[in-house]
Amino acid sequence: MQERAVRTREVLLRAAAEVFGEVGYPGASIAKIIDRAGVTTGAAYFHFRSKEGLARAVIREQAADLDFPEGEAGxxxxxxxxxxxxxxxxxxxxxxxxxxxxxxxxxxxxxxxxxxxxxxxxxxxxxxxxxxxxxxxxxxxxxxxxxxxxxxxxxxxxxxxxxxxxxxxxxxxxxxxxxxxxxxxxxxxxxxxxxxxxxxxxxx
Known part of the structure; x- marks a missing residue:
């Protein structure tokens, strides 16, 4: 159950990033993000109560996929x-x-x-x-x-x-x-x- 919840949140975050990246905050909607993610409305609102909450998560977690260079320090x-x-x-x-x-x-x-x-x-x-x-x-x-x-x-x-x-x-x-x-x-x-x-x- 916990693993499924984590996966659902991840799918929502990725879908939100795609939609926000394409149309910006004003052009995005919870409905569009949910549709892109392919999850239920209930599942979406369990993790994020609003479009604002999704946007904040995308801002804060923007570096999650990065593989920082590990070369010479300094x-x-x-x-x-x-x-x-x-x-x-x-x-x-x-x-x-x-x-x-x-x-x-x-x-x-x-x-x-x-x-x-x-x-x-x-x-x-x-x-x-x-x-x-x-x-x-x-x-x-x-x-x-x-x-x-x-x-x-x-x-x-x-x-x-x-x-x-x-x-x-x-x-x-x-x-x-x-x-x-x-x-x-x-x-x-x-x-x-x-x-x-x-x-x-x-x-x-």
């Missing part, structure tokens, strides 16, 4: 992580829908800031490892930079969505790093870093 891994996210934004339904809802949430009055804080803390962890490895400038503030990186990534993906349907997002994030790195790391550290697009070619 700045290289943070670079790899953000470029991985840029690629996943084009093909990961749950991530894409969660990000879209997080950006557009003022339309629904959700005020769900926690996911931005979660990403900032995730980035800050990598920056603190970078500091331990001697990769950061003495004046670099890991918490401030992490929060700024979240904001910059958010803005870059919005611009990329409008310009190219996010096709050029990895390139935009690579360029973002080229602009930000001189204020974060010494030149000899920057020279060792690889900025890759589409998981392959070095674009420097």
């Amino acid at each position: 700045l290289q891994r943070l670079l790899d992580l953000t470029l991985y996210l840029a690629r996943e934004m084009r093909r990961n339904t749950l991530l894409r829908a969660g990000v879209r809802l997080a950006v557009e949430q003022s339309e629904a009055g959700l005020q769900e800031y926690s996911i931005y804080q979660w990403w900032a803390e995730r980035f800050e962890q990598e920056l603190e490892e970078a500091r331990e490895r001697g990769e950061l400038l003495p004046e670099a503030d890991a918490a401030v930079f992490a929060s700024t990186l979240v904001a910059a990534f958010t803005g870059a993906q919005i611009m990329s969505q409008l310009a190219s349907g996010r096709a050029d997002l990895p390139g935009r994030i690579a360029n973002l790093w080229r602009c930000l790195l001189p204020g974060l790391a010494p030149a000899d550290v920057i020279d060792r870093l690889e900025i890759t697009v589409d998981g392959g070619a070095d674009t420097r």
